[in-house]
Amino acid sequence: MRVTVIGTGYVGAVHAACLADLGHDVLGVDVDAERVAELAAGRPPFYEPGLGALIKRGVDAGRLAFSTSPAEAARFGDTHFLCVGTPPLPGTGASDLRFVDAAVDALAPHLTAGALIVGKSTVPVGTAARLAERLPHAEVAWNPEFLREGCAVQDTLHPERIVVGTNSPEAEARLKQLYTLLLAAGTPFIGTDPATAELVKLASNAFLATKVSFVNAMAEICDATGADVLTLTEAMGADARIGPRFLAPGLGFGGSCLPKDIRALAARAEALGLGASVAFLREVDTVNTRQRRRTVELALRLVGGSFAGRNVAVLGAAFKPHSDDVRDSPALAVAEAVRRLGAQVRVHDPEAVDNARAACPALQYALDVAKTCEHADVVLHLTEWPQYRLLDPVALAGVVRTPALVDARHTLDAAAWRAAGWTVRAPGRPRLG
Incomplete structure (x- = not known):
């Protein structure tokens, strides 16, 4: 054709x-x-x-x-x-x-x-x-x-x-x-019919976003009670009615689809006089955005309550791995928030450095992880690129000023990093401390 x-x-x-x-x-x-x-x-x-x-x-x-x-x-x-x-x-x-x-x-x-x-x-x-x-x-x-x-x-x-x-x-x-x-x-x-086909994409993304924000709300409860969010999601995901996909706690979603689509669906429902039907999507959005602030707070505690004069290494700039897209990137949002609080922030990403530099020129950038982490007081793992799982925590401990890590994506081996002398924090896992 x-x-x-x-x-x-x-x-x-x-x-x-x-x-x-x-x-x-x-x-x-x-x-x-x-x-x-x-x-x-x-x-x-x-x-x-x-x-x-x-x-x-x-x-x-x-x-x-x-x-x-x-x-x-x-x-x-x-x-x-x-x-x-x-x-x-x-x-x-x-x-x-x-x-x-x-x-x-x-x-x-x-x-x-x-x-x-x-x-x-x-x-x-x-x-x-x-x-x-x-x-x-x-x-x-x-x-x-x-x-x-x-x-x-x-x-x-x-x-x-x-x-x-x-x-x-x-x-x-x-x-x-x-x-x-x-x-x-x-x-x-x-x-x-066309109307149903139009609605499918927005409804699907709204459901997925709700699933992510739900588990992040549970992570907040885990932090307050001493429960472990990874064990919680493992047990929840074993239920065939729930499943493990998108039941991933951490920094939350970003990019050009999920945030935009839940807001668009809510706006369309309100225009139809049905705002109450999807009012929960506003809270889904709020919970998601809150994860960025919670990650900054985790890092702030690791550096003693002030970023002034601190060096912060950020692993990841794209909103998700295997992409150079930094639109509504949670990783960049956290990096910028930390910089505004007084830190010197250096960012690494396998593909998104050019786009990140264009979006956030006040941040510093490096093309290799070791240079990114040089003299860092805390390392923030913010985009779950698979190559970050292969990093040697022993080697990196010799590069940083303080071996402190926030794993906001829950994809690094916390036990291996702790064995290498690192202090590790992750949202929803208070017992790591």
């Missing part, structure tokens, strides 16, 4: 490359000419494992091309995926749909009868119906994405489910044809 992908940011670039890898002819369209040129040369605009090779393979094979022209997109094919951003409106949390509207407005004059507009952007329920009123000669469907940064290629080529919301059997059949190889491999297909 010949399809276009409007918007070549995180979702769009991955979706375009993966569709080309599935054998389709794909044209990616973006208003950013510099980004289009980079993609056309086979270079991704951000770090995502496996994506660079996938883009280059598609470009070299002639199945993947890029353009800045909506008119070219309309001529190229009759199935168009909307993959533009929907950032939060300042002060409200509601989704800003101006990029969605702009993409539709740019494409609309060039569409011919039979065109299918397929939304992948995360939008408030009711967006497809509103767009359909502006596109009388095209059908609007919704096909939400469920990508996890760091696993986006895998999630696209081996999805847990494909959700498609359409208003006609013909549109559903076209999208089934597009995903033939994935469906043949056993991927579940859930066909529904």
